[in-house]
Amino acid sequence: MTSDARAPAPEPPALQLAGLRKAFGAMEIIRGVDLALPAGERHAVIGPNGAGKSTLFHLVSGHYQPSGGSIRLRGEDITGMAPQLINRRGLSRSFQVTNIFPRLSVWENVRCATLWSMGYKYSFWRNVERLADARRRTEEILTEINLLDRWRMPAGVLTYAEQRALEIGLTIAGDADILLLDEPTAGMSHAETERVVSLIRRVSEKRTLLMIEHDMGVVFDLADRISVLVYGEILASDTPEGIKANAAVQQAYLGVEPL
Amino acid sequence: MSDRPDMRPHGHAATDPPGGRGRSLLATAGIWVGAALLLAILPHVFGSGLALTSMSLVGMMIIFALSYNMLLGQTGLLSFGQAVFFGLGGFLTAHAMNALADGKAAVPLVVVPVVGAAAGLVFGILFGAVATRRAGTAFAMITLGIGELVLSSALILRRAFGGEEGITTNRTDLLPFLGMTFGPQIQVYYLIAAWCLVSTAAMYALTRTPFGRICNAVRDNPQRAAFIGYDTRAVRFIAYSLSGLFAGVAGALAAINFEIVNAEQLGAAQSGSVILMAYIGGVGNFAGPIIGAIVVTYLQVGLSDVTEIWQLYFGLLFIAMVMFVPDGIAGLLARQQPLLQGRRLHRVVPFYLLSLLPGLAALAGLSLAIEMTNRLTARAADGPEMTFLYTPIRADSPLPWLIAVVLMAGGGWLFLRAARLTRQAYDEALAAARNKGSGS
Numbered sequence: 051m052t053s054d055a056r057a058p059a060p061e062p063p064a065l066q067l068a069g070l071r072k073a074f075g076a077m078e079i080i081r082g083v084d085l086a087l088p089a090g091e092r093h094a095v096i097g098p099n100g101a102g103k104s105t106l107f108h109l110v111s112g113h114y115q116p117s118g119g120s121i122r123l124r125g126e127d128i129t130g131m132a133p134q135l136i137n138r139r140g141l142s143r144s145f146q147v148t149n150i151f152p153r154l155s156v157w158e159n160v161r162c163a164t165l166w167s168m169g170y171k172y173s174f175w176r177n178v179e180r181l182a183d184a185r186r187r188t189e190e191i192l193t194e195i196n197l198l199d200r201w202r203m204p205a206g207v208l209t210y211a212e213q214r215a216l217e218i219g220l221t222i223a224g225d226a227d228i229l230l231l232d233e234p235t236a237g238m239s240h241a242e243t244e245r246v247v248s249l250i251r252r253v254s255e256k257r258t259l260l261m262i263e264h265d266m267g268v269v270f271d272l273a274d275r276i277s278v279l280v281y282g283e284i285l286a287s288d289t290p291e292g293i294k295a296n297a298a299v300q301q302a303y304l305g306v307e308p309l
Numbered sequence: 310m311s312d313r314p315d316m317r318p319h320g321h322a323a324t325d326p327p328g329g330r331g332r333s334l335l336a337t338a339g340i341w342v343g344a345a346l347l348l349a350i351l352p353h354v355f356g357s358g359l360a361l362t363s364m365s366l367v368g369m370m371i372i373f374a375l376s377y378n379m380l381l382g383q384t385g386l387l388s389f390g391q392a393v394f395f396g397l398g399g400f401l402t403a404h405a406m407n408a409l410a411d412g413k414a415a416v417p418l419v420v421v422p423v424v425g426a427a428a429g430l431v432f433g434i435l436f437g438a439v440a441t442r443r444a445g446t447a448f449a450m451i452t453l454g455i456g457e458l459v460l461s462s463a464l465i466l467r468r469a470f471g472g473e474e475g476i477t478t479n480r481t482d483l484l485p486f487l488g489m490t491f492g493p494q495i496q497v498y499y500l501i502a503a504w505c506l507v508s509t510a511a512m513y514a515l516t517r518t519p520f521g522r523i524c525n526a527v528r529d530n531p532q533r534a535a536f537i538g539y540d541t542r543a544v545r546f547i548a549y550s551l552s553g554l555f556a557g558v559a560g561a562l563a564a565i566n567f568e569i570v571n572a573e574q575l576g577a578a579q580s581g582s583v584i585l586m587a588y589i590g591g592v593g594n595f596a597g598p599i600i601g602a603i604v605v606t607y608l609q610v611g612l613s614d615v616t617e618i619w620q621l622y623f624g625l626l627f628i629a630m631v632m633f634v635p636d637g638i639a640g641l642l643a644r645q646q647p648l649l650q651g652r653r654l655h656r657v658v659p660f661y662l663l664s665l666l667p668g669l670a671a672l673a674g675l676s677l678a679i680e681m682t683n684r685l686t687a688r689a690a691d692g693p694e695m696t697f698l699y700t701p702i703r704a705d706s707p708l709p710w711l712i713a714v715v716l717m718a719g720g721g722w723l724f725l726r727a728a729r730l731t732r733q734a735y736d737e738a739l740a741a742a743r744n745k746g747s748g749s
Contacts, residue, residue, distance in 0.1 A: 111536065112535075113532075113536075132535070132540070133535040133536050134535045134536075134538050134539055134540045134541075137535070137536055137537065137538045138538050142536070142537075143536060145533075149530065149532065149533045149536075150530065150533065151525070151526050151529035151530050151533065151534075152529055152530070153525070153528075153529050153593075154522075154525055154526065154529055158522060158525070158526075159526075161522070162522055162523060162525075162526045162534075162537060163537040165519045165522070165523065165537075165538075166537060166538030166539060167538065170519040171519070172519070172520045172523070172543065172544070172547055173518060173519045173520055174515055174518045174519075174520035174521065174547070174551070175518065176518055176519060177514070177517055177518065178517055178518055178519050178521070178522055179517060181519070184519075220533070220537060223537070224537060224538060
């Protein structure tokens with residue numbers, strides 16, 4: 051049984067990219083990407099360096115403006131929207147290069163990431179220490195990413211693996227139902243990778259996940275479906291088994307040797 | 310040693326236990342009650358006319374410097390035009406006072422700074438709508454432009470701004486409050502002290518709101534702030550407007566205190582002096598600008614008595630602070646706190662004194678050279694005879710120059726050596742304090 055065989059959901063896909071393009075001057079990095087993620091799917095994007103994976107994430111999350119095509123979130127057109135507007139609609143992303151608030155404490159990092167979704171927005175009349183729900187949520191997230199005992203430290207002094215965990219914590223703190231994770235296990239030891247994989251598995255339950263990942267073990271372990279991006283185009287989009295068996299993919303990316 | 314992680318909690322963010330509600334209400338209230346008592350007692354300890362006027366000046370400068378740090382320290386916005394709000398707040402207050410004079414309306418003087426606050430807020434919204442569209446260098450340049458724009462407008466619109474002379478007013482023409490006419494300086498001091506306390510408490514409370522924390526997030530990493538749902542431009546805009554509000558309060562108090570407002574108060578020099586206050590005090594700490602306002606104001610008053618080129622010393626102090634103590638006096642003090650807690654401070658104090666001595670010697674040498682140069686150039690007409698540190702000298706004789714060079718070179722060299730030893734001693738004491746802390 052593959053996930054392709056599932057009956058099409060009645061509601062629109064959680065995330066749908068149609069003919070998405072991005073050019074920097076004459077260089078076209080993303081050259082017409084079509085992709086649809088049904089709600090609840092764990093989807094991995096793989097591809098060689100320079101294929102445009104991170105650019106694709108920047109387009110979907112609003113960091114870059116697309117040159118063409120459209121992005122739909124649960125059917126709603128979000129093409130070209132500012133990052134914060136996309137985030138408020140329930141799409142949250144992490145970064146390949148750790149992107150945290152270095153001078154704020156670990157606690158404050160996570161709490162800041164919960165505030166908008168809890169409805170506190172720009173409130174300048176409430177005492178932030180008295181927000182019991184934000185405190186609870188922050189504590190839950192810190193427990194989830196195993197950083198509760200580091201809560202007091204400035205985030206900038208955490209170890210690399212801890213900062214990567216915090217990066218995921220910031221991404222999930224706002225309770226978004228679509229998560230984009232950009233190389234969450236990059237540069238991690240085997241043990242650390244295993245911890246992060248089980249964390250991703252937990253937090254992506256009942257959520258839609260799109261992740262960029264180079265570690266094939268992680269990809270085949272986590273993903274329901276895999277898309278292979280080569281030179282800004284999707285070469286194949288299939289189940290892990292289908293990708294393994296795909297000759298074009300093997301040639302372009304996985305190496306000619308059959309897996 | 311150099312890779313020692315910076316463990317100091319930043320601001321107040323890291324002092325509250327997760328799940329706790331921070332310091333107890335009693336302790337928080339205690340700090341403010343203590344501050345109020347201190348402000349009440351000060352004029353009874355230092356009651357001279359000079360002390361009263363300088364303390365009044367310090368009070369309004371504390372508000373002004375804190376308002377500036379809402380931008381620089383809290384939100385990471387470098388503004389070169391903060392005096393615009395100080396000055397406009399002052400002008401509108403003076404006009405309001407003149408309109409209310411002779412009891413035409415039942416408005417006592419004590420509530421008049423609200424006019425300054427409103428003026429600061431309105432102009433903050435107006436200029437903020439333009440300036441906060443950008444961050445970083447572009448923001449700084451726009452604020453510089455706004456400063457110049459407002460200053461030249463003030464000189465052109467003579468009726469509103471009174472031209473070079475400015476607008477005069479008389480605070481005693483307004484309704485008295487609880488029997489106070491605000492004629493005597495001590496009554497004005499208490500008015501300023503009360504507004505200073507209220508404004509400081511309000512600005513501190515603001516740092517402990519969701520908005521205040523998001524300002525810090527935008528300062529640290531505006532890009533990521535957008536990806537957790539925040540419009541960084543909106544954050545900058547609100548911070549800029551509120552900062553204008555408090556700067557307007559400071560300007561209103563200045564109008565009440567001096568009973569005259571002129572274009573100088575909204576110019577670049579005033580904007581520059583608030584940067585000095587915030588930076589010298591320390592922008593990374595809420596108390597920093599308070600310390601900075603006190604130190605800079607008293608240095609201005611004190612130095613301008615001693616030397617006519619006091620601004621040059623300010624420039625030197627500013628450069629030295631930026632280079633060697635970028636976290637300001639408050640940062641310097643905050644670094645002693647772990648030693649104090651671990652009872653290791655006594656180990657480093659001798660080293661501080663050890664570096665202070667050659668440092669002062671080098672400074673004296675530098676100052677001697679500067680003053681003699683000034684005597685021989687700008688004040689050549691007065692002849693070479695002068696006094697330095699109560700000693701009569703001749704600026705054109707070689708001996709004082711030799712002394713200056715020896716003091717500078719020798720003192721500087723010894724200072725650098727002592728500073729290295731001091732840093733070692735500090736690192737060792739800090740490690741010892743930490744070990745003790747984790748062992749207990």
